[in-house]
Amino acid sequence: MIRVTEQDSTYHDIDQMSVMDILRSINNEDKTVPLAVEQCLPQIEKLATAVAERMKNGGRLFYIGAGTSGRLGVVDASECPPTFGVPFDEVVGIIAGGDKAIRKAVENAEDDDQQAWADLSEFNINEKDCLVGLAASGTTPYVIGGLQKAAAQQVLTGCIVCNAGSPVAAASEFPVEVVVGPEFLTGSTRMKSGTAQKLVLNMLSTTVMIRLGRVKGNKMVDMQLTNHKLVDRGTQMVMNELNIAYQEAEALLIRYGSVRKAVLAGTKTKE
Numbered sequence: 082m083i084r085v086t087e088q089d090s091t092y093h094d095i096d097q098m099s100v101m102d103i104l105r106s107i108n109n110e111d112k113t114v115p116l117a118v119e120q121c122l123p124q125i126e127k128l129a130t131a132v133a134e135r136m137k138n139g140g141r142l143f144y145i146g147a148g149t150s151g152r153l154g155v156v157d158a159s160e161c162p163p164t165f166g167v168p169f170d171e172v173v174g175i176i177a178g179g180d181k182a183i184r185k186a187v188e189n190a191e192d193d194d195q196q197a198w199a200d201l202s203e204f205n206i207n208e209k210d211c212l213v214g215l216a217a218s219g220t221t222p223y224v225i226g227g228l229q230k231a232a233a234q235q236v237l238t239g240c241i242v243c244n245a246g247s248p249v250a251a252a253s254e255f256p257v258e259v260v261v262g263p264e265f266l267t268g269s270t271r272m273k274s275g276t277a278q279k280l281v282l283n284m285l286s287t288t289v290m291i292r293l294g295r296v297k298g299n300k301m302v303d304m305q306l307t308n309h310k311l312v313d314r315g316t317q318m319v320m321n322e323l324n325i326a327y328q329e330a331e332a333l334l335i336r337y338g339s340v341r342k343a344v345l346a347g348t349k350t351k352e
Contacts, residue, residue, distance in 0.1 A: 133292035146215030147191030151176030166303030197227025208235035217274035219247020228252035
């Protein structure tokens with residue numbers, strides 16, 4: 082396979098550029114990423130539809146990856162409970178090298194093709210669940226090994242990669258291949274490739290949660306009320322939905338713990 086992610090940057094002598102030229106060049110490259118993602122919408126649709134169906138039947142969603150890709154998976158998974166009110170173990174992000182690798186690179190962690198399945202087995206992953214492998218290169222042994230083992234156990238498999246025709250995609254039932262081209266800084270896949278993966282992860286988890294009924298209208302009605310800003314946001318939602326005063330809406334929200342429950346209770350009271 083041709084690893085476009087490793088090809089030389091089309092920009093030369095970037096160390097001689099002015100600050101504005103560096104910024105403008107990076108920005109120009111970043112503009113191409115959403116267009117590349119757009120080309121993959123049919124692939125993303127298939128993955129999101131399949132994941133939502135599994136999760137409707139009690140399945141969970143797992144992400145595995147190394148380096149930047151692994152960190153992006155951890156971020157997306159960690160945002161699902163506060164945003165959508167799902168249990169913390171319903172969407173799980175696993176990074177090669179363990180949680181310490183979130184902050185500091187762990188040497189050779191991504192080269193072990195057996196460790197991902199060992200990590201996943203700690204969560205008793207099974208045929209009800211979904212596994213999405215994240216690897217910009219599409220060649221990470223940790224991810225390939227995890228996907229292959231998962232597929233053999235009838236776990237639904239997908240991936241988000243940034244090279245075409247990769248081993249990671251070959252190991253996935255629902256591959257998403259977002260080819261964004263060479264990076265501004267040669268081989269630095271935390272840049273365009275990372276942005277592409279983040280965009281697809283946003284689309285995947287948000288779409289799945291909407292399909293699971295975790296959104297009403299365009300509101301996060303199951304979000305966790307973990308700070309004053311979110312309590313205020315939730316109060317405004319309850320106010321608007323029930324057409325009541327702020328203090329009454331806030332009292333309902335605090336009493337019932339979520340916008341959904343507060344609105345339901347307020348609606349019954351009005352009846």
